[in-house]
Amino acid sequence: MNIHSFSLNGMHILLDVNSGAVHVVDEMISDIMNVFDGGNDEEVLASLAEQYSEDELREALAELHELIAAEKLFTPALEVPPTFKAEPILKSLCLHVAHDCNLRCRYCFAGTGDFGHSRGLMSAEVGKKAIDFLLEKSGSRRHLEIDFFGGEPLMNFEVVKELTAYVRRREQEAGKEVKLTLTTNAVLLRDEELRFLNEEGISLVLSLDGRKEVHDYMRPNAGGNGSYETVMSNIDKAIRSRNDQNYYLRGTFTAHNLDFAADVLDMADRGYTQLSVEPVVAEDEAEYALKEEHLPELFRQYELLAKEYLERKMRGEGFDFFHFNVDIENGPCVAKRLSGCGAGHEYLAVTPQGEFYPCHQFVGREAYRLGSVEEGIVNEELPWKFRRAHVLAKEECSQCWARFYCSGGCHANADAFHGCLEQPYELGCKLQKKRLECALMVQAALALAKRQDS
Numbered sequence: 001m002n003i004h005s006f007s008l009n010g011m012h013i014l015l016d017v018n019s020g021a022v023h024v025v026d027e028m029i030s031d032i033m034n035v036f037d038g039g040n041d042e043e044v045l046a047s048l049a050e051q052y053s054e055d056e057l058r059e060a061l062a063e064l065h066e067l068i069a070a071e072k073l074f075t076p077a078l079e080v081p082p083t084f085k086a087e088p089i090l091k092s093l094c095l096h097v098a099h100d101c102n103l104r105c106r107y108c109f110a111g112t113g114d115f116g117h118s119r120g121l122m123s124a125e126v127g128k129k130a131i132d133f134l135l136e137k138s139g140s141r142r143h144l145e146i147d148f149f150g151g152e153p154l155m156n157f158e159v160v161k162e163l164t165a166y167v168r169r170r171e172q173e174a175g176k177e178v179k180l181t182l183t184t185n186a187v188l189l190r191d192e193e194l195r196f197l198n199e200e201g202i203s204l205v206l207s208l209d210g211r212k213e214v215h216d217y218m219r220p221n222a223g224g225n226g227s228y229e230t231v232m233s234n235i236d237k238a239i240r241s242r243n244d245q246n247y248y249l250r251g252t253f254t255a256h257n258l259d260f261a262a263d264v265l266d267m268a269d270r271g272y273t274q275l276s277v278e279p280v281v282a283e284d285e286a287e288y289a290l291k292e293e294h295l296p297e298l299f300r301q302y303e304l305l306a307k308e309y310l311e312r313k314m315r316g317e318g319f320d321f322f323h324f325n326v327d328i329e330n331g332p333c334v335a336k337r338l339s340g341c342g343a344g345h346e347y348l349a350v351t352p353q354g355e356f357y358p359c360h361q362f363v364g365r366e367a368y369r370l371g372s373v374e375e376g377i378v379n380e381e382l383p384w385k386f387r388r389a390h391v392l393a394k395e396e397c398s399q400c401w402a403r404f405y406c407s408g409g410c411h412a413n414a415d416a417f418h419g420c421l422e423q424p425y426e427l428g429c430k431l432q433k434k435r436l437e438c439a440l441m442v443q444a445a446l447a448l449a450k451r452q453d454s
Helices: 027-033 041-047 054-069 124-137 153-174 191-199 212-218 228-241 260-269 292-314 334-339 381-388 411-418 426-453
Strands: 003-008 011-016 022-025 092-096 143-149 177-184 203-207 247-253 274-279 347-350 355-357
Touching: 003 027, 003 426, 011 027, 011 426, 022 027, 022 426, 027 054, 041 054, 092 124, 124 143, 124 153, 124 347, 143 153, 153 177, 153 191, 191 228, 203 228, 212 228, 228 247, 247 260, 260 274, 260 292, 292 426
Parallel strands: 092 143, 092 347, 143 177, 177 203, 203 247, 247 274
Antiparallel strands: 003 011, 011 022, 347 355
């Protein structure tokens, strides 16, 4: 599929898949594109003769042929470049400084913090060896990333502080710049912790599921009580302390809040501007799982959110919703579009014991253990398995219109549902494509408005 045509919010949109060109067209062009394949003009004329005059159709077809000549429509398939170097070059680590948690979130993929194994905290020694490994294996990359993760990383705050100091010293020695992030449920985000994180310029990913009733149901503490009041107080303090910068509020929606747009807007109405809410991934047997029967309502919610998001942007009262931030003018390079997240070769997760896994969601799946801080990478075939599982190598993805935006979807979800990397998680694909349509509509409308104002 090289052209994707859809209508949303009164706009008719064409996406040229290979070039990434986005065209806002009128209804007639939209109707033409239901028939037109780039060279069947006479078939178009015959099919639409009762709806439009021949002159109108020929004029429109001439414009479409101009776009084809300019390689903005029916663009030929991309030449796939050599995507990877001979040796994996690391760019980021997810440091699991705590396999323990003070919440008991119902949907937790990490088994409430223990990842299906024992609870435990990372030692500073293990963390330092992991950092050294990143610096050693990052090659010529100058800009690197480390995420302090869990479980709940603030349960091991002293080690977070020690590792931060170690990073700051070692990055200077190595001539690198390391961006630090900490992902937290915010329960322990008190004055001391916040002061340190702000002083060190550590980005925050803050977990919040939206409205109080939604959050408290899905994210109780170890005693079974809701965490919303504590979390909101700490989140509010944190965001104000850093002037609404350098953070993301990240939530998860489930079958218990199919009206998730209300949760996003609740966050926005509280003045928070950096937002992301993701669909839960769970087996059908889970009472909170999203299912095929939920899709019409979920699609409606994405459309509702996109329209409200656009209206607020137009009024200058907008917020940033992660999934709508699609660059329709530039975007990532071809190699990045093919490779996706880089799990297993550019990105690794490190357990408290120092074991390497392809990403945080693979931790605990023994078949995907790569090695350790003591051994290095011992399963040398596994990184290549992830490298080869790019979007064009997946049969179902290679012809999908969204292939250069999703890059083949989440490897961990594919493995969880199908036992392999090559077959994507179908429900996730459908939600992803709806989000992308909404994002393209939003960005096209904003681009048109900007053009009109200039």
